[in-house]
Amino acid sequence: MNKLKSSIRIALGALMMNKLRSALTMLGIVIGVASVIATVSIGSGATERIQAQIASIGSNIIIVIPGSTTSSGLHLGAGNAVTLTETDAKELASQCPAIALAVPMVRGGAQVVYESNNWATMVFGVTPDYLAIRDLSIAAGSDFTQQDVAAANKVAVLGQTVVDNLFAGANPIGAAIRIKNVPFTVVGVLAPKGQSSSGQDQDDVILLPISTAKRKVIGINAANADAVNTIMLQATSAAQMQAAQDEAEALLRQRHHLQAGEADDFSIRNLQDLFAAQEASSNIMAMMLAAVASISLLVGGIGIMNIMLISVRERTHEIGLRQAVGAKTRDILSQFLVEAVTLSLAGGLAGIVLGILASVLISRMAGWATSVGPGAVLLAVFFSALVGIAFGYYPARQAAYLDPIEALRYE
């Protein structure tokens, strides 16, 4: 303990003797650690953003869309068939124990007019459970009700972007708007949700009762009046996701009278999986950046080795004297190792500060989310110490195995 304390003091003294040289040597480590911290913070910032997006979609969501239609051997894109119905959604909700909620959806675009303002937006025809599934809340007014759906009342809930573009500050609640020339009463405004992962504005939307949307805005499917574009499901818990998917598939196959071996006429998508893939790819990106950054850590380490070799050469006489008064191999070895580690750790700490500054700057200027976790900092400290030991060992060994007589004679 005493030896270590004195080794550290000797090391600091030696480093202070050559301030500029020590600072320049540390620079490699500083840059290396700073870039590792900055890239890792960008990577984990991206991961956090993706997780926030997953949360913004709502939790434990499964989406069912109609399967592709085969028309004279020609596959049309998924979602074109009219195989899913509102009744399917009701049955899924009532018969599958792993499914908490099921919301049928129809979608369409529409022009909306309020007084002299107009705006083109997305119209979703849904049931009141949609808010619960998507984790949406009402900022003003109220949601439409099950009665509104049953009676096909002409009521609408607006997203914030629609409100901003139509009302310009006026109170929208109770206002009369026209959607595709059909008059609607605004009953509520959604709390803002922001951009989706694909960059879509999730607030640029109008929610209508599904019955009203079909009859007045989007139009009834000619083949099946009960048809919907999508059914959104919510599993009872994250652990029940797979069970919910399996139950949904089994029930829909049964309801659609599919024989064993026949392909599904719908497809079930789990959004979490989609985002997990996205998260993995952003992790790979971050790891590649960190690998590039660690090359500069390597270069910094070589710089330390170089300076330590010079330092050993310069202090040969001192080493000889220490040996003469009884310093053993490991005493000299640890003295120079401590010096190298001090150098690299000091560089590492400076690099951490610089890296945090850089990531703050990046998120300010480029608008990327960054996040510096304690893990990244610990990793940086660990790696800079490791670099010190790895690249300090060879010079320290050279010092420890000097011949005492020759070292003493060296001037």
Added chain:
Amino acid sequence: MAPLIDVRNLKKTYRLGEVEVKALAGVTLRIARGEYVAIMGPSGSGKSTFMNLLGCLDRPTSGQYRLGGIPVESLDRDQLAEIRNQKIGFIFQNFNLLPRMTTLENVALPMLYREAAAPDANQRARRALALVGLAGRELSLPTQLSGGQQQRVAIARALINQPEILLADEPTGALDSKTGAGIMDLFDQVNREQALTVILVTHSDEVAAHADRIIGFRDGLVVSDQLRRPSANPAELAREAAR
């Protein structure tokens, strides 16, 4: 009782390219505990090589060296370091103090490398400094001291681990004669009062006159061995002679 230093047919040969240089050509010598010995001889006579071997800084090419009964020639690097730390105090012509350390730290340096840590290291270093007459200069740097004072610090450093032998290679060579005399008085004192074995290499007859025994070297051999007066420890010498 075995002599403190027992050297038999000690040889040291250096290779300088093709040429072999015989620095020591076969030295046999005994030095008892408490003796005060001066080694003299012209440059290249092998006396410094002999000192380095005595101080365990170097290994002989052949021959035996027993230090307090220990066969030194068979020890490894770290065992030699341990002996230098515990049994030997070195004093160099050019002092060899570490310039960035204070006087006190320089004196305490050998205690840093002891196997058993000395809890009272600072105290002991202070006492050693007081012994060589430098109380109050504990926090000075070597560059703030005169040559004589620096050599006193070096002596305090050599004494700190209570060695059995004090080895001094031209200890007054870099000092003027008056300062040198002060240093020699210090050697006399530790030899008489602590019964410490003192071996010094010198060119100066004046310095050698402080010793009880003068050994002459020439061409790597002992050519003279003269007892000028009885050692401070006559009993030991008598036993030695009786063997």
